[in-house]
Amino acid sequence: MTTSPGPQSGREPTESGRQRQNWVERRRAKIRAEIERNRRGEYTVPTWVLALALVLIVGGWLALIYLA
Template structure:
């Protein structure tokens, strides 16, 4: 059995992906400039965990 070379996608498929990705980024930048930006949920969760952990550390060590 010989090893098969991985199949490559045609260039036009990759170009389509890049064009869609660039359009999404442009749309997001435009939304942010209009003030329609949102903080991702995971960022809020991390901030909450840090605040609670900091408060707990203050209560335990001081």
């Protein structure tokens, strides 16, 4: 009785395996591109960091006004 090689044999990746590999390759390419942009000086601060800084500054001013 001969059995045909299935997806578990390691010879041919499954569709989900190919999708995962493609996802990993796309993720690595994005990271590589971001590192290259940062090295060229095109680094930008994330929006959430700017929003947090604004909230802290406004909160500090309000605290100074109400506590003084």
